[in-house]
Amino acid sequence: MKIAILPGDGIGTEITEQAVKVLKALGETFEMESAPVGGAGYEASGHPLPEATLKLAKEADAILFGAVGDWKYDKLERSLRPEQAILGLRKHLGLFANFRPAILYPELAGASTLKPEVVSGLDILIVRELTGDIYFGQPRGMREAPDGPFKGAREGFDTMRYAEPEIRRIAHVAFQAAQKRGKRLTSVDKANVLETFQFWKEIVTEIHAEYPDVELDHMYVDNAAMQLVRAPKKFDVIVTGNMFGDILSDAAAMLTGSIGMLPSASLDANNKGLYEPSHGSAPDIAGKGIANPLATILSAAMMLRYSLNKEEQANRIEAAVKKVLAQGLRTADIYEQGTTKVGTTEMGDAVVKAL
Amino acid sequence: MKIAILPGDGIGTEITEQAVKVLKALGETFEMESAPVGGAGYEASGHPLPEATLKLAKEADAILFGAVGDWKYDKLERSLRPEQAILGLRKHLGLFANFRPAILYPELAGASTLKPEVVSGLDILIVRELTGDIYFGQPRGMREAPDGPFKGAREGFDTMRYAEPEIRRIAHVAFQAAQKRGKRLTSVDKANVLETFQFWKEIVTEIHAEYPDVELDHMYVDNAAMQLVRAPKKFDVIVTGNMFGDILSDAAAMLTGSIGMLPSASLDANNKGLYEPSHGSAPDIAGKGIANPLATILSAAMMLRYSLNKEEQANRIEAAVKKVLAQGLRTADIYEQGTTKVGTTEMGDAVVKAL
Ligand SMILES: CC(C)[C@H](C(=O)O)[C@@H](O)C(=O)O
Ligand SMILES: CC(C)[C@H](C(=O)O)[C@@H](O)C(=O)O
Numbered sequence: 001m002k003i004a005i006l007p008g009d010g011i012g013t014e015i016t017e018q019a020v021k022v023l024k025a026l027g028e029t030f031e032m033e034s035a036p037v038g039g040a041g042y043e044a045s046g047h048p049l050p051e052a053t054l055k056l057a058k059e060a061d062a063i064l065f066g067a068v069g070d071w072k073y074d075k076l077e078r079s080l081r082p083e084q085a086i087l088g089l090r091k092h093l094g095l096f097a098n099f100r101p102a103i104l105y106p107e108l109a110g111a112s113t114l115k116p117e118v119v120s121g122l123d124i125l126i127v128r129e130l131t132g133d134i135y136f137g138q139p140r141g142m143r144e145a146p147d148g149p150f151k152g153a154r155e156g157f158d159t160m161r162y163a164e165p166e167i168r169r170i171a172h173v174a175f176q177a178a179q180k181r182g183k184r185l186t187s188v189d190k191a192n193v194l195e196t197f198q199f200w201k202e203i204v205t206e207i208h209a210e211y212p213d214v215e216l217d218h219m220y221v222d223n224a225a226m227q228l229v230r231a232p233k234k235f236d237v238i239v240t241g242n243m244f245g246d247i248l249s250d251a252a253a254m255l256t257g258s259i260g261m262l263p264s265a266s267l268d269a270n271n272k273g274l275y276e277p278s279h280g281s282a283p284d285i286a287g288k289g290i291a292n293p294l295a296t297i298l299s300a301a302m303m304l305r306y307s308l309n310k311e312e313q314a315n316r317i318e319a320a321v322k323k324v325l326a327q328g329l330r331t332a333d334i335y336e337q338g339t340t341k342v343g344t345t346e347m348g349d350a351v352v353k354a355l
Numbered sequence: 356m357k358i359a360i361l362p363g364d365g366i367g368t369e370i371t372e373q374a375v376k377v378l379k380a381l382g383e384t385f386e387m388e389s390a391p392v393g394g395a396g397y398e399a400s401g402h403p404l405p406e407a408t409l410k411l412a413k414e415a416d417a418i419l420f421g422a423v424g425d426w427k428y429d430k431l432e433r434s435l436r437p438e439q440a441i442l443g444l445r446k447h448l449g450l451f452a453n454f455r456p457a458i459l460y461p462e463l464a465g466a467s468t469l470k471p472e473v474v475s476g477l478d479i480l481i482v483r484e485l486t487g488d489i490y491f492g493q494p495r496g497m498r499e500a501p502d503g504p505f506k507g508a509r510e511g512f513d514t515m516r517y518a519e520p521e522i523r524r525i526a527h528v529a530f531q532a533a534q535k536r537g538k539r540l541t542s543v544d545k546a547n548v549l550e551t552f553q554f555w556k557e558i559v560t561e562i563h564a565e566y567p568d569v570e571l572d573h574m575y576v577d578n579a580a581m582q583l584v585r586a587p588k589k590f591d592v593i594v595t596g597n598m599f600g601d602i603l604s605d606a607a608a609m610l611t612g613s614i615g616m617l618p619s620a621s622l623d624a625n626n627k628g629l630y631e632p633s634h635g636s637a638p639d640i641a642g643k644g645i646a647n648p649l650a651t652i653l654s655a656a657m658m659l660r661y662s663l664n665k666e667e668q669a670n671r672i673e674a675a676v677k678k679v680l681a682q683g684l685r686t687a688d689i690y691e692q693g694t695t696k697v698g699t700t701e702m703g704d705a706v707v708k709a710l
Pocket of ligand 2: 601
């Protein structure tokens with residue numbers, strides 16, 4: 001089995017290194033090959049998603065991704081900026097199903113900005129559609145407004161669109177995920193305003209008939225943003241479109257206060273996937289050896305489970321991470337008085353030891 | 356001066372009644388005229404925004420709006436549902452500038468789900484563009500996908516668009532609001548993905564030159580959703596588009612835990628405006644006499660300040676509201692042990708007495 005390792009920028013290199021170390025320590029034989037992506041791809045060959053990197057990603061059975069982005073690329077034109085790599089990978093590989101768990105580890109309950117009773121034991125899963133919506137909808141661009149109250153003025157425009165098969169497949173993924181958990185699914189839309197999400201709501205409702213054991217409810221996106229703050233534990237699985245999912249999954253992640261702990265998976269129709277931490281490239285602390293590698297290590301566990309069919313090994317990694325937390329080891333981002341502060345490498349070593 | 360009173364549905368009638376009582380107690384002469392809107396408009400004349408109601412709203416100098424919506428209208432086709440009234444009023448009256456303050460009253464600090472140190476003293480203002488964006492952009496609808504990977508399939512679609520004059524005018528409003536406050540403005544966009552918001556960012560940056568005393572920063576919407584949870588007090592004024600503003604302003608309101616306290620204003624280019632509480636019609640408690648009228652009373656204060664040019668009277672109402680809170684009076688939604696629980700009418704009476 002071949003794993004593409006795409007470290008990217010900022011802390012990306014340090015954190016993927018630890019995840020690779022953990023994968024190697026499992027005693028399995030994985031073929032692993034690295035390639036530059038994001039700012040590193042641009043430096044190497046003038047494009048954030050170099051052709052060779054895309055080729056490797058296509059050949060591999062799974063992709064472990066670090067993070068991309070750095071202020072030094074802010075002045076590049078948009079098509080050359082690091083985040084285009086991640087958009088390009090999603091699109092080219094058809095990674096339409098994004099799993100973003102927001103889990104609060106009991107040991108880290110203090111890290112949240114929310115009151116302990118509101119978030120303790122939080123365990124929600126956001127299923128975000130990742131290859132459609134206004135992220136990719138054509139037409140888009142700059143033009144003279146062709147009509148409307150500002151006809152003739154310069155305007156920017158984008159197209160939100162979802163086709164029936166796109167909604168169906170993400171709905172199936174979400175219902176099946178709910179079946180394996182608390183059997184409750186909340187579909188988030190803005191059906192009271194948007195045609196796209198009126199249609200979304202209809203199709204999700206239709207597909208519900210195939211999953212009678214799952215309880216489905218519908219919620220407007222503004223209300224969902226409120227309920228995440230008010231009573232996040234009421235959610236089990238949330239399914240939504242690409243744009244709303246971008247916003248809600250980050251809000252949900254931040255509820256835990258420990259975004260350095262949260263992995264993510266982006267899957268295609270055959271469970272091939274890209275795995276990455278939910279946090280960014282944190283250029284401010286890059287190279288200092290203090291970044292938290294656990295989200296990336298937990299992303300590797302998700303990879304074993306979803307793409308490589310190694311549930312047992314995934315469980316081993318997750319248990320090892322729980323163990324190092326129980327031992328009181330903490331990187332700077334989750335450090336609290338009374339715990340032991342460790343660096344990136346030490347944390348990776350501790351997970352290997354705990355395996 | 357003429358004020359249109361549009362109570363709407365659910366608790367709308369009860370809460371606007373209290374605000375009217377407070378307005379009358381000021382000792383000024385306002386001409387006030389009521390008309391049905393939302394579900395009540397539909398009952399009265401088959402449309403959520405009856406022609407006579409729209410005419411009254413156009414004639415008036417300001418509009419005091421309660422709330423619209425009830426489950427019993429859920430099965431109506433979208434164009435007849437209550438929320439179309441509010442969209443119609445915004446569009447027909449050109450109410451492009453929506454002010455949504457999120458303020459945490461010291462007496463109500465306990466109501467928040469966030470830790471006191473994270474939210475105590477919270478005072479942020481969200482300026483949301485309200486007549487453009489994907490809310491109103493044409494074309495929109497259902498069709499056969501004309502191109503793309505799902506060509507030929509049924510799809511729902513909408514158009515996000517912002518023209519230069521639209522961005523300019525809301526940016527001016529936001530910079531001027533920031534000048535009167537902490538002189539910091541955060542423009543929220545998704546310029547890394549959307550053409551519309553790349554343009555938004557450019558225009559806001561350009562207009563910044565006219566307001567050198569205001570500090571401007573730009574933030575992606577997903578990050579803004581995170582920062583609202585992580586460190587909301589870092590914000591002063593936020594300006595954003597209609598769709599992102601819908602989501603972020605509700606999230607920000609919920610940070611306070613007391614959405615029953617939050618007013619809002621929606622202004623046109625001449626400071627004519629519609630004033631309404633940030634909360635909804637709460638059909639579950641309608642008619643029980645327990646709804647919190649303070650958000651509507653505070654909306655009336657905003658109306659005096661922005662549309663009727665009566666700053667002093669606005670201040671009197673706001674001081675009276677603070678006084679009743681200090682007296683320990685609370686409606687059920689903000690009740691805590693050790694305070695005195697009162698109903699809707701009693702709360703209105705208490706504000707009148709405190710004037
Ligand atoms: C970097 C950016 C394009 C991306 C997105 O908006 O999808 C990121 O925010 C994410 O959620 O992975
Ligand atoms: C009722 C609905 C159409 C409306 C909106 O989305 O603007 C509401 O959520 C609001 O924020 O006033």
